[in-house]
Amino acid sequence: MIFRFIQQLFRTNLLLGLGVVMCGGWIVVALLAPVFAPYDAVDQDLSVRLSAPDATHWFGTDHLGRDIFSRVIMGSRLSLVAGLITVILALSVGAAYGAVAGYLGKTVDDIMMRLSELVLAFPPIVLAMIIAASLGPSLYNTLLAMVVVLWPNYARVMRSMVISAKEDEYVEAARVIGASHIKIIFREILPNCIGPVLVMATLDIGNAILTFAGLSFLGLGSPPPTPEWGAMVATGVTHFIYWWIGTFPGLAILSVALAANFIGDGLRDYLDPHLSGF
Amino acid sequence: MNKEHTAHDELSSKRILVSLVKVKKYFSDGWRSLLSGSSKVRAVDGVSIDIRAGESFGLVGESGCGKSTLGRVILGLHKASSGNVLYKDDDIYNLIRNNRKAFRRQIQMIFQDPSSSLNPRKKIGRIMADPFVIHHPELSGKAVRRKSAALLEEVGLSAYHLDRYPHELSGGQKQRVGIARAMALGPEMIVCDEPVSALDVSIQAQVINLLDRLQKKFNLTLLFISHDLNVVHHLSDRIGVMYLGKIVEIAPRNRLYHQPAHPYTHALLSAIPISDPDEQKQRILLKGDLPSPSDPPAGCRFHTRCPEVLDICSQLEPQLVSVAADHYAACHLSHDNRGDRSIVH
Numbered sequence: 001m002i003f004r005f006i007q008q009l010f011r012t013n014l015l016l017g018l019g020v021v022m023c024g025g026w027i028v029v030a031l032l033a034p035v036f037a038p039y040d041a042v043d044q045d046l047s048v049r050l051s052a053p054d055a056t057h058w059f060g061t062d063h064l065g066r067d068i069f070s071r072v073i074m075g076s077r078l079s080l081v082a083g084l085i086t087v088i089l090a091l092s093v094g095a096a097y098g099a100v101a102g103y104l105g106k107t108v109d110d111i112m113m114r115l116s117e118l119v120l121a122f123p124p125i126v127l128a129m130i131i132a133a134s135l136g137p138s139l140y141n142t143l144l145a146m147v148v149v150l151w152p153n154y155a156r157v158m159r160s161m162v163i164s165a166k167e168d169e170y171v172e173a174a175r176v177i178g179a180s181h182i183k184i185i186f187r188e189i190l191p192n193c194i195g196p197v198l199v200m201a202t203l204d205i206g207n208a209i210l211t212f213a214g215l216s217f218l219g220l221g222s223p224p225p226t227p228e229w230g231a232m233v234a235t236g237v238t239h240f241i242y243w244w245i246g247t248f249p250g251l252a253i254l255s256v257a258l259a260a261n262f263i264g265d266g267l268r269d270y271l272d273p274h275l276s277g278f
Numbered sequence: 279m280n281k282e283h284t285a286h287d288e289l290s291s292k293r294i295l296v297s298l299v300k301v302k303k304y305f306s307d308g309w310r311s312l313l314s315g316s317s318k319v320r321a322v323d324g325v326s327i328d329i330r331a332g333e334s335f336g337l338v339g340e341s342g343c344g345k346s347t348l349g350r351v352i353l354g355l356h357k358a359s360s361g362n363v364l365y366k367d368d369d370i371y372n373l374i375r376n377n378r379k380a381f382r383r384q385i386q387m388i389f390q391d392p393s394s395s396l397n398p399r400k401k402i403g404r405i406m407a408d409p410f411v412i413h414h415p416e417l418s419g420k421a422v423r424r425k426s427a428a429l430l431e432e433v434g435l436s437a438y439h440l441d442r443y444p445h446e447l448s449g450g451q452k453q454r455v456g457i458a459r460a461m462a463l464g465p466e467m468i469v470c471d472e473p474v475s476a477l478d479v480s481i482q483a484q485v486i487n488l489l490d491r492l493q494k495k496f497n498l499t500l501l502f503i504s505h506d507l508n509v510v511h512h513l514s515d516r517i518g519v520m521y522l523g524k525i526v527e528i529a530p531r532n533r534l535y536h537q538p539a540h541p542y543t544h545a546l547l548s549a550i551p552i553s554d555p556d557e558q559k560q561r562i563l564l565k566g567d568l569p570s571p572s573d574p575p576a577g578c579r580f581h582t583r584c585p586e587v588l589d590i591c592s593q594l595e596p597q598l599v600s601v602a603a604d605h606y607a608a609c610h611l612s613h614d615n616r617g618d619r620s621i622v623h
Contacts (some may be wrong), residue, residue, distance in 0.1 A: 169395035173459070176353055177409050178382035191399040273399060273443040 016187050016266025022259030027109055030255040031078040039067035041074035041227045050242050056212060060244035062235060075227035078139075082212035082221075083205045083256060086146040090145065092200045095152025101155065102162030103185050113159065116152040125214060132220040142221040146211060150204065163191035168192075195268040197248065202264025206257030210223075229253050292330040294354055294367075295499050296385075301325045301361035301620050318574045323345040323523035324361070326598070331466070334493060334500040336514030336531070336533075338507060338546065340568055345521040346390075349469045352501065354389055381412055386460035390472040392452035394442040402455055403440035405567040406430065429458040433488060445623055450481035457488065467499040474509060486512055507550050511535060512564045516604075519543050522579040523573055525598060529605040539607035541586045578610065586611060 010017035029036060039057075045065035053060040071224035090135065101112035104203045131145035166189055167173070174188045213230015222228045229249040236246015289542045305323040321344040329335045329596035337345045350356045353362060354374045364369045365384065375380040389395035396405055410417050417425075427437035433454040445453055453473060458466050470489065473483040490513060493500055496526050502511050510517055519527040519542065527540040538544050545562040564583045569575055581591035590610050598608040 054576065063329070091596065167390045169391055170397040172350075172355060173389060173395050173456070174397075174408070175355060176382065176387045177459070177463075178379045179408065183286050183412075188397055192397070273401075 008151065013266050013270055018265075019259045019262030019266055022255060025264060026076055026080060026256055026259070029073060030080050033074050033077055035075040037070035039070040040219050041070045042225045048054070050239070050245075052242075053244050059248040060242070062232075062245050063239055063242075064121065068232070068248050070229035070276075072229070072248050075229045075232060075249060076252065078156070078222055078226065079209050079212070079229040079253070081257065082143065082146070083209040083260075085148060086143055086208045086212070087201050087204050088206075089143075089147045090150035090211060091154050091197065093103060094151035095158045095197055097151070098155035098158030099162050099190055099193070102159035103165070103166055103189065109159070113156070116155045119148065119152045128211070128215060129218060129220060132215060137220045141211065142215050145220075146208060146215070149211075150208070153204075155199070157192060157200060157216045161196065162189055165189050165192050168190055175187050189270065195271060198263045198267050198271075200259075202260040205260040206253060209253050209256065281365050282420050286301065288530035292332065295330045295331040295365065296329040296466075296501075296618065297362075297364040298325055298327050298348075298352070298365075299362040301348070301351060301363060302359045303351055303356055314563065320344075320523050320574060321571060322351060322358075323571075325520075325523070325525050325576070326361075327500060327518055327525060327528065328498060329467075331484045331499055332497050333512050333515045334502055337501060337503045337516040337520060338505060338510050338517060338542065339520035341505060341531070342568055342571065344571065345505075345520050346471050347360065347519070349387070349501060349503050353385055353469055354381070357479075363521045383413060383463040384465055385467045385469065386465040387458050388453075388460050388468060388470045388473045391476050392449055392456055392463075393444065393476075395456050396452055398444055399537045400444075401440065402442050402444065402447070405444075405455065406459060406460075407409070409459060413463055415455060425456075429462055430455070432461065432492075433458045448481075448611050452482060453477060453481075453485055454488065457485075457492070461492065461496070464496075466495065467501070469501045469503070470505045472505070473502075475504065475506065489513060522569065523572050524608065526609070527605075527607045529602075529607075530535060530599070531606050533602070537602075537605075539601045539605065540580075540609045541584050541611070542580050545585070578608075604622065 006017060006021060009020060013084035022131065045061070048057065048061050049063055049067065051057060051061045051065075057067050057069065059072060059119050061067055062071075097112065097116065101116075102236040103110045121129075128145040128149045131148055132142045135144070155269070162185075170186060172186055175183050181190070210230050212221055213228060213234060216223075216228055216231045217234055222230070222231070232249035233246045233253070235241075236249070239245050281454050301322055302320070302324055304318040304320050306318040323344070323509045325344075325348060327335075335361050337348065347356060354363075354370050357371065365373060365381070369611050370381065390543060391613070396402075400548070403423065403426060405420045406417075406429065410422045410425060414422075423440065426440055430437060430439055435451060435454050435458070437456070439447065440449070447455065450599050453476075456473075471571065473489070474485050474572070477485060485511060489500070489502075492498060493513075500513070502510060502513050511531060514531050516526050516528065516530050519534075520541065526541045527534065527538065529537075529539070534543065535547060538547055541562075548562045562585055564585075565581050569579070569582055575592070577590075577592040577594055578584070578596050581587050588610055594610070595609045596608045598606050601612045
């Protein structure tokens with residue numbers, strides 16, 4: 001049945017199909033990571049350090065002789081969570097907040113938007129560091145810090161979309177019919193505004209993975225031996241001539257970001273009745 | 279003698295459905311207006327009218343005169359800045375506060391722009407289902423669909439339109455959907471805000487005929503807002519003429535078209551194009567533009583453009599007074615006539 005669904009998806013909306021398959025593939029890999037990984041991701045074998053990709057180590061090894069293929073597989077667990085979960089959370093919080101602010105307007109809007117701009121006043125990575133450090137370094141606190149840094153962007157975009165959409169007559173029509181404010185915001189206005197926000201979110205997924213890597217690098221988030229794509233790319237930068245160290249985790253980030261972009265574009269088309277024949 | 283037009287007129291013995299008492303609606307920018315120095319826009323500035331059950335009341339005026347705002351005030355979409363809006367003698371804001379849904383079942387609205395009044399993301403079936411889902415949640419999906427299909431057929435569409443998106447329909451079809459949606463809850467009154475002005479002329483006639491038929495069939499009360507006097511003439515029993523937020527004249531249709539008492543009405547009527555090229559017609563051209571509703575002229579608001587302006591017009595604001603049976607005008611010219619009532623009536 002899933003196969004049928006995907007087949008249908010490919011036929012009607014190639015981008016969405018590709019995105020779903022790629023993203024789904026990564027999620028499966030992350031869930032079953034220990035099964036796929038041929039070596040232990042943190043096991044060091046200095047005798048084979050910095051060896052180029054070959055039959056035993058498909059993606060080569062890093063400066064401590066760890067198998068990069070296994071590390072990319074195991075790293076998907078953290079990086080996917082960091083990328084997808086933070087963006088999904090930031091999107092939900094920001095979009096709902098912005099929609100309410102834009103819909104209510106006037107003083108409520110002023111107060112709500114100034115509050116959100118409070119967050120934007122700080123450099124994102126610094127603010128994330130402050131939050132993560134003050135809450136104590138842990139994976140959850142780092143993710144929370146990233147959500148806090150990300151959501152105002154969504155709130156702003158959403159608010160401006162809602163302000164223009166709420167003037168449309170179908171919103172008034174819904175009020176005349178007797179729909180509640182909640183229903184008007186979430187059933188009438190949001191579906192017409194979510195497109196650009198979704199696209200923005202998919203662009204942010206790659207960013208989020210890299211930000212998380214940056215925080216990990218600073219000692220917040222995942223501690224060093226834990227495999228994590230961003231940190232692996234950072235290692236690759238210091239060992240630049242051994243191209244495989246940074247390239248493969250980089251390609252992994254690229255593929256997730258690309259898949260997310262496909263899904264975003266595909267979803268936007270899918271949600272737009274003018275384009276969709278789904 | 280000079281008291282404003284009220285419900286207690288011998289001719290208005292028909293039941294009053296909606297009564298507006300000195301309704302004002304000002305728009306302001308909130309605290310921002312303190313910074314920009316802009317003053318309030320007086321969209322509706324003291325309007326009193328009664329709309330009788332079963333009648334079709336036409337409201338005409340230039341764009342920007344406040345007629346659409348007035349329609350939205352009646353629906354409670356805009357809250358009146360002052361004055362009372364009564365529906366069957368109850369204040370509509372009380373009605374909305376106490377039982378919003380019951381009130382919504384009574385008065386519905388048809389919108390000007392059929393393409394923007396239907397949510398582009400929803401199929402017609404879902405748009406039509408909304409009123410039932412909100413007001414009759416006990417109905418099954420099948421029953422809702424059956425009712426929606428019946429409504430579409432009532433307005434000249436078919437059941438298969440339920441599976442279409444709004445962008446797959448023509449303007450006239452979309453407006454029919456809008457009408458069907460307004461009819462869904464069996465309202466007593468429908469506010470039509472320029473329902474045909476966005477349509478082609480040939481479609482306009484169809485939609486007007488549809489409204490006319492529905493009104494007779496279901497004994498609807500219509501408030502028909504338009505800037506097109508031909509359209510209003512076709513549909514209305516009584517007509518109110520608005521200028522800069524005020525009602526300047528109210529009269530039964532034929533009376534208004536043949537014996538207008540207000541110079542503004544005169545000018546409007548003279549601007550109606552006629553189809554006979556041989557017929558000579560004197561057009562009254564109004565000078566200047568509509569003054570800003572945020573800074574209306576003193577005295578009679580029309581005095582800056584009035585072809586028959588008197589000295590008193592710029593000083594004293596004329597009241598809406600009876601000039602004949604069921605005919606009211608706010609003009610000093612008709613006041614003078616009133617001095618000797620026997621001349622007029």
